[in-house]
Amino acid sequence: MRGRMVFEPTDRIVVAGGGPAGLSAAEELRRQGFAGEILVLNSEPYPPYDRPAGSKGIVTGKQKPTDLYLELTPETGINWLLGRSAVDLDPVRQQVTVDTGEVYDYDGLVIATGSHSVFPKFWVEGEPGLHALHTLDDAWALRRDLQHASRVAVVGGGLTGCEVACSVVGMAREAVIIDSKDHVMDRAIGEPAGAAVTEEHLEYGVEMKLGRRVDAIERHRGRWRILLNDGKYTWADVVVVTAGERPDTEWLKESGLDISDGVLCDHALRVVGANNIVAAGAIARWPNLRYDDKPRRTGQWIAALEHGRAAAQALLAGDAEMPPVTILPRFWSQQGKLRIQACGELLPDADVQITEMRPGRRDAAAAGMLVTYYSANRMVGLVAVNAPHPFTAMTRMMLNDVPQNMELSSNIRSMRRLVNAS
Numbered sequence: 192m193r194g195r196m197v198f199e200p201t202d203r204i205v206v207a208g209g210g211p212a213g214l215s216a217a218e219e220l221r222r223q224g225f226a227g228e229i230l231v232l233n234s235e236p237y238p239p240y241d242r243p244a245g246s247k248g249i250v251t252g253k254q255k256p257t258d259l260y261l262e263l264t265p266e267t268g269i270n271w272l273l274g275r276s277a278v279d280l281d282p283v284r285q286q287v288t289v290d291t292g293e294v295y296d297y298d299g300l301v302i303a304t305g306s307h308s309v310f311p312k313f314w315v316e317g318e319p320g321l322h323a324l325h326t327l328d329d330a331w332a333l334r335r336d337l338q339h340a341s342r343v344a345v346v347g348g349g350l351t352g353c354e355v356a357c358s359v360v361g362m363a364r365e366a367v368i369i370d371s372k373d374h375v376m377d378r379a380i381g382e383p384a385g386a387a388v389t390e391e392h393l394e395y396g397v398e399m400k401l402g403r404r405v406d407a408i409e410r411h412r413g414r415w416r417i418l419l420n421d422g423k424y425t426w427a428d429v430v431v432v433t434a435g436e437r438p439d440t441e442w443l444k445e446s447g448l449d450i451s452d453g454v455l456c457d458h459a460l461r462v463v464g465a466n467n468i469v470a471a472g473a474i475a476r477w478p479n480l481r482y483d484d485k486p487r488r489t490g491q492w493i494a495a496l497e498h499g500r501a502a503a504q505a506l507l508a509g510d511a512e513m514p515p516v517t518i519l520p521r522f523w524s525q526q527g528k529l530r531i532q533a534c535g536e537l538l539p540d541a542d543v544q545i546t547e548m549r550p551g552r553r554d555a556a557a558a559g560m561l562v563t564y565y566s567a568n569r570m571v572g573l574v575a576v577n578a579p580h581p582f583t584a585m586t587r588m589m590l591n592d593v594p595q596n597m598e599l600s601s602n603i604r605s606m607r608r609l610v611n612a613s
């Protein structure tokens with residue numbers, strides 16, 4: 192990046208996206224002494240809020256929307272434009288256009304527009320009892336419909352889908368998870384822990400239709416008839432689709448940036464092929480040199496906060512060499528009686544070891560289990576179910592285990608060349 196080294200008090204930095212990544216970037220800019228204007232654009236009409244609580248506190252009615260608003264650091268003088276979407280970026284003129292037609296010049300830009308739900312083929316916008324779950328509005332609409340529902344189908348047995356299903360059962364309603372894998376949460380916690388959690392959820396009362404896909408859904412006498420690819424069907428009053436997320440890059444499609452699966456960044460989160468632009472959070476695809484030099488996205492809350500801070504620092508550093516951003520991806524989830532925690536990368540070619548905290552128990556997950564992933568003699572991934580103490584200790588070890596020889600590989604060097612050439 193032929194960026195600038197010093198930002199002036201007359202400069203403006205635009206932050207596109209007001210989720211955890213955008214918020215932490217904006218606040219870090221001030222912490223680092225940027226004295227100019229910080230303008231945050233956010234499509235949603237709310238201040239930044241705790242999105243993960245959407246599948247927990249809001250759905251169960253334990254929290255109301257205003258409980259989720261995040262505390263903002265007072266007197267930072269950040270200008271929040273809520274309910275306004277960025278619709279275009281011109282990285283040469285350094286301008287962002289918003290949906291009202293206004294054009295904002297910027298001296299620095301943070302791209303933090305996150306991701307949105309993926310909708311399956313059968314999705315019909317606005318149908319009663321058919322829900323996605325990504326925003327606060329989604330969660331609140333689902334909460335309202337759940338009051339009158341006795342049976343809920345959750346399409347997609349990932350982290351969010353499992354949380355919803357357990358919340359629904361906890362509210363004395365029936366829940367059925369439909370997923371193409373033969374166990375839940377495959378991407379989030381891998382096969383061994385996923386299989387054990389599946390058993391536990393069945394025990395808890397969640398019905399499972401696994402190894403199957405939804406072919407179609409039909410409205411019939413006020414309910415949904417859900418046709419599966421094995422020719423069978425099931426019924427539900429409410430259908431919740433949690434079938435994954437995709438980066439929010441629509442507004443960047445004319446920008447010339449590499450937006451194949453998120454915005455391509457270098458190891459310090461500087462956007463490849465642009466000046467004075469960084470990206471953070473679920474939209475950023477960057478090489479996490481803690482593992483390897485393959486650029487990947489990460490879709491977790493803590494990572495978004497850490498990204499925001501690192502991206503702000505990289506933006507203010509201009510051309511200066513920056514240390515690589517080597518965050519340790521991690522999350523936790525409460526599902527029925529299970530506390531599930533994971534950190535690191537569950538690399539497909541890693542050696543997997545399973546430790547049962549109480550060997551021989553049939554309810555291995557409830558009794559406590561640890562699954563560790565080793566690659567090249569390093570622990571690269573860890574999943575714990577009902578084993579919080581060993582998880583905390585081992586996570587500390589992993590946090591400290593940053594490879595020392597993070598030589599920029601040829602892949603990274605070629606990205607740096609691209610950044611420098613822009």
Ligand SMILES: Cc1cc2nc3c(=O)[nH]c(=O)nc-3n(C[C@H](O)[C@H](O)[C@H](O)COP(=O)(O)OP(=O)(O)OC[C@H]3O[C@@H](n4cnc5c(N)ncnc54)[C@H](O)[C@@H]3O)c2cc1C
Pocket residue numbers: 207208209210211212213232233234235242243244245246275276277278303304305306324325326351439442471472473474489490491492493495521522523524
């Ligand atoms: C229901 C649910 C439960 C979750 N639970 C967990 C959990 O338990 N643990 C965990 O680690 N993670 C969880 N996650 C994931 C976590 O919330 C995300 O990884 C995190 O929010 C990503 O932060 P972000 O700032 O990158 O993006 P987002 O949080 O997606 O924020 C991006 C913001 O940008 C706005 N935006 C989008 N396009 C534009 C545009 N063109 N112009 C302006 N603004 C725009 C969006 O409206 C949004 O407010 C959950 C996610 C969901 C949906």
